[in-house]
Amino acid sequence: MKKTLLRRDFLRATAIAGGGMLVACKWDSDSSSRPTPASSARRNDETPAADPNAERWTPNAFIRISADNFVTVIVGAAEIGQGTMTAVPMIVAEELDADWERVSWEQSEASAITYGNPFWQSEGGLGDLDQAGLQITAASTTVRGYYDSQRRAGAAVRQMLLEAASDQLNVPVESLTTRNSFVIHTASRSRLSYGSLAAAAAEKLPPLSPPLKDPSEFRLIGQRKQRLDAAEKSDGSLDYGFDFKIPNMVTVMVIRAPRFGAQLIGHKVGDAVDVDGFRGVHPIPSGLAVVADDYWSAEQARKLITTEWIGGEELSTADLKDQFDTRNSLPGVPVRNDALRLPGLPSGDITEDYHFPYLAHAPMEPLNVTIDYRGSECEIWCGSQWPDMDQLVAATVLGLPPAAVKFNNLLSGGGFGRRACLGFDYIQEAAHVARVVGQPLKVVWTREDDIRGGYYRPYTACRLSASLDGAGGIASWSHRVASQTLLVNPIVETALGQVTEEVQTSQGAKEMPYAIPDVYVDTHAISNGVPTLWVRSVANATNVYAVETFFDHLAKQAGRHPLSLRRELLQEKPRHLAVLNAVAEMANWTPETNDSLFRGVAVFASYESVIAQLIEADVEKQGEGKHKVSIRKVYSAVDCGTAVNPDLVEAQIESGIVFALSSILFGEIELENGEVKQSNFHDYPVLRMYQSPAMETRVLPSDHSPGGVGELGVPCVGPALANAIYAATETLYTSLPLNRHASLVFE
Structure with missing residues (x-):
């Protein structure tokens, strides 16, 4: 249980040189340390360092208001292209009632104590991490991790500015309002800028529970604001x-x-x-x-x-298929067991084995x-x-x-x-x-160093098995995963004295959303000398591909339309059902649709968000058993809770589509006697602009708290494409990349 916050522990404000204020904030701390005297004045452009006092008062956000009425938000999360330096300042500026045209950002120093993401705050036993959380940008946690705390920070500073204006104008605080970085007294037609009030506001006692806006009052959150770093990125003035x-x-x-x-x-x-x-x-x-x-x-x-x-390591990836299939013929560590079966072989009349290769991250900047x-x-x-x-x-x-x-x-x-x-x-x-x-x-590092340097998405194999109930439904479902693990290995298990679930392996399998009465999921942890690491969307990309393509295969065997069967089995998942219906509406797709296009859909939920993606494709039969595939359009319907900036959400989803298509169509790291064969974009290609399909993304209105979107746009793309091809060819493609299959030609 977290202790109640003391007012003195929530926020500290310091006057800065030139007449402004620097505000340090913290949340969810059970520290009862007393505040120390204000530090010496800082230059207006100086980024604050961690509080050096021995009692370790540990702020995890900073806001600076300068005398010229500019607001700077110092952001602890990393900017790796996703728009962090716009989204986090928007959250602060909303509650602060700041003029968005006079808001800027700075990247913080490295310090989990000072800038840690509250999302990663531990429940205890990790020393300083109990105070602030990790300063890691991963798992789509930036907005959902900082959202509440940054709102509270902005609201607290706004209240302090109101109190400073009340003193200066000699009027009740209740008679004042704020708008665009000014405190306004309507009766006297007085307007005081935040910059002129900042030094005085720094002397005020911060509020313990600053009032937050009702979402109906938002003026920034939910708006399509241009990225704050857009100009500098365009003119090349930012330092990478x-x-x-x-x-x-x-x-x-x-x-x-x-x-x-x-x-x-x-x-x-x-x-x-x-x-x-x-x-x-x-x-x-x-x-x-x-x-x-x-x-x-x-x-x-x-x-x-x-x-x-x-x-x-002398491994050759050509040998892995048989090795992993053999492992998947044995019981694994159960991670979901709805019908309380005994651990054993996957049961079902229909069984498919899936294989997914190693993948490199291949960022543009090595x-x-x-x-x-x-x-x-x-x-x-x-x-x-x-x-x-x-x-x-x-x-x-x-x-x-x-x-x-x-x-x-x-x-x-x-x-x-x-x-x-x-x-x-x-x-x-x-x-x-x-x-x-x-x-x-x-x-x-050169590009070749980067692609050959290891830390790949793990090679993974899945065995899925199911039975139909004879009435057009699915009676049982088994999903077994064998993969190199990221967080658990034999050394860890020996230290713990038990076989342990590796959550990164079961993602997307364990959370299979369909209302099937008998669901069983287990996993195998594989070890070898190839260094592995999470890649965007982690195991969701492999497991969701297996789940969603196997679902369409079962629907076909049951004589059901895949859209109808999904709707039937998602009745207890309203957010899933809503995005599924929305994306079908966007594509004007119904079970009765009969035109020359083939469509596939997939649904996925994680990171407190839900998405459905639908792909329209032309699939043309050619000679020698080949089919030419042209992806016409990708539709995405997203429920990510409160969307701070819908433009950034759409950009993340659509960048995820490009990332996913790159891996689904081409992505593969091969080893031969331990040596990596791929080296650069000529043999580890990524999707080019001319290859990218049209995209349409709809962000659904939602009253949920913000969810993550950086990983969300990846997992459904592959199965949606494979399901469109399946609709045309009745061929289930269970190994990737798709361009390895001689029967497919991509235009």
């Missing part, structure tokens, strides 16, 4: 990692093992010594660091250096880290989804206290989970390089 430079910086590229886990036992520099700008090499745990004056010199030298390795290690302190510049942990890991490698490592989180050109790596590989590597090089440097 690859853009960033510091004085006296050298460039480092690393020769990494050709097989995961192999160890370097020798190297020869050879003709690399003749490359202008080459400065030398240094063995590090991940391989051999090549140091040069610039990228070109480092890359040319790297090509001329020979290395010798021993050991490593990994990079700029680091300046000075012996007793260090500063790092990097795009990260988990900056507080990256800071801690770097400090550990460098032998420094975390406070001696300043981590500056830069904008990222995509991440999809790779920049929240459980192995912390690229941060550890940069820290090891910094220890031996002894001057400011940037470690640069």
